Amino acid sequence: MTIHKKIPTYILSGFLGSGKTTVLLKMLADFKTRSLKPGIVLNELGQVNVEGHLFKGEKMLEMLDGCICCTIQDDLREELQFFLQEENQVDVLLIEGTGVANPKEILEALTDPRLHNGFETQSVISLADASKFLEYQSIFSSSREIREMLNEQMSSATLILLNKMDLIQEKSKDKIYKKLRKLVKGDVEIMETVYGNIPLDKLLKQRMSTVSVSLRKQEEYYPHTHEHHTDHHHEHPFKAVKIEDIPPVERIRFEKWLKKLPESVLRAKGMVQLASPSGLYQFQFASKEVEMERMEDQECSTCLILIGYNMPVDDLQTSFQKEVLQTLYA
Numbered sequence: 001m002t003i004h005k006k007i008p009t010y011i012l013s014g015f016l017g018s019g020k021t022t023v024l025l026k027m028l029a030d031f032k033t034r035s036l037k038p039g040i041v042l043n044e045l046g047q048v049n050v051e052g053h054l055f056k057g058e059k060m061l062e063m064l065d066g067c068i069c070c071t072i073q074d075d076l077r078e079e080l081q082f083f084l085q086e087e088n089q090v091d092v093l094l095i096e097g098t099g100v101a102n103p104k105e106i107l108e109a110l111t112d113p114r115l116h117n118g119f120e121t122q123s124v125i126s127l128a129d130a131s132k133f134l135e136y137q138s139i140f141s142s143s144r145e146i147r148e149m150l151n152e153q154m155s156s157a158t159l160i161l162l163n164k165m166d167l168i169q170e171k172s173k174d175k176i177y178k179k180l181r182k183l184v185k186g187d188v189e190i191m192e193t194v195y196g197n198i199p200l201d202k203l204l205k206q207r208m209s210t211v212s213v214s215l216r217k218q219e220e221y222y223p224h225t226h227e228h229h230t231d232h233h234h235e236h237p238f239k240a241v242k243i244e245d246i247p248p249v250e251r252i253r254f255e256k257w258l259k260k261l262p263e264s265v266l267r268a269k270g271m272v273q274l275a276s277p278s279g280l281y282q283f284q285f286a287s288k289e290v291e292m293e294r295m296e297d298q299e300c301s302t303c304l305i306l307i308g309y310n311m312p313v314d315d316l317q318t319s320f321q322k323e324v325l326q327t328l329y330a
């Protein structure tokens with residue numbers, strides 16, 4: 001294999017719905033204006049990448065139905081090899097973890113002895129959703145797993161974007177900073193953003209030089225089986241549920257149902273056919289807000305993905321049937 005310059009690599013981490021994809025798209029747009037060729041590794045919980053159409057024409061690897069941090073970490077190592085091949089060369093690589101991935105695990109894959117000559121991690125950019133931060137940190141309104149995941153994402157970051165600042169009141173800021181400062185490493189910069197808007201130079205600044213993270217023993221880098229290691233959690237507590245083949249829905253009812261979802265549902269997204277205005281729409285539900293956008297490609301199939309922690313799956317399916325579908329098809 002020809003030896004090339006190491007590919008500058010950025011890891012985007014952040015809890016479900018914090019704004020990773022929003023930032024990724026901005027980075028891509030900016031790379032284009034600078035004639036830089038980016039590569040992307042996307043990781044989604046739940047079999048379909050509903051945002052795939054946003055990245056048309058990019059060199060992209062998708063890792064579906066799993067989470068970089070556990071089931072497919074070995075696959076990530078293998079797939080990174082893709083970008084080391086002559087015909088797939090890129091100028092910069094962006095890796096977006098699922099909202100429940102621990103960036104340390106991604107770093108670990110990048111430091112695999114077979115890969116570390118190929119990639120140079122520049123920064124671990126972690127997004128925090130300012131509007132949800134205090135709620136997720138609270139022992140009263142959040143679970144230990146959520147707090148631990150958030151804390152991992154904050155403590156392994158080399159840059160924090162405190163995003164969704166438009167959704168919070170000035171008076172919450174002090175409280176957020178107090179908590180956040182306890183979690184991040186000493187001098188890590190925290191930048192406040194709305195829709196991830198910050199100058200690209202700040203975003204792309206190299207904020208780490210050498211990466212040495214090892215969660216496993218050296219010999220375990222070469223697993224012979226797909227068994228999990230003893231130091232690794234087996235069952236991921238965060239799950240994705242997918243509902244497919246959804247008949248057209250009525251926008252108002254659907255939005256109302258989304259907004260009433262139990263707290264255990266942390267994120268929802270997908271594609272639905274609206275009855276009126278008719279057409280295929282991509283929707284996003286995060287921080288209790290719904291966004292809908294008409295799809296350019298009207299041929300995609302509909303699906304609804306709910307991501308959460310200990311979700312009452314049967315109840316969700318029933319309430320979707322009852323509150324969104326039956327009223328329309330009774």
Ligand SMILES: Nc1nc2c(ncn2[C@@H]2O[C@H](COP(=O)(O)OP(=O)(O)OP(=O)(O)O)[C@@H](O)[C@H]2O)c(=O)[nH]1
Pocket residue numbers: 014015016017018019020021022023097098099163164165166167193194195196267284285286289290291
């Ligand atoms: N109000 C507000 N909404 C935002 C902001 N940033 C992103 N959003 C919206 O929040 C939703 C989730 O944003 P994404 O960028 O998809 O978040 P993500 O971190 O990639 O989400 P996952 O796919 O769950 O990991 C979308 O509807 C965004 O448009 C912000 O600063 N303010």
